[in-house]
Amino acid sequence: MTFKLACGDVMPGCTARFESNDRSQLMEQVGAHAAHAHGVTEVTPAVRQAIDGAISIAA
Ligand SMILES: [Zn+2]
Known part of the structure; x- marks a missing residue:
């Protein structure tokens, strides 16, 4: 099972x-990217929920 996330679904315009x-582990990668690329230093419950909702799962 593979979890996938297109950052652009959360941050319009981002191609990561x-x-x-x-x-x-995916959440960690995204969190690191968000901090580095988008200046999101705090993953609030709302941010986490937005990310969570954007994750797609491939079998
Ligand atoms: Zn991004």
Whole structure:
């Protein structure tokens, strides 16, 4: 099972894409990217929920 996220679904205009077979690892990658690329230093529950909702799962 692969978890995938297109950052552009959360941050319009961003072309970064992430995938991992571990959901929490994917969240870490996205969190690091968001801090580095978007200046999002705090992953609030709302941010986490937006990311969570953008994750797609491929079998
Ligand atoms: Zn991004």
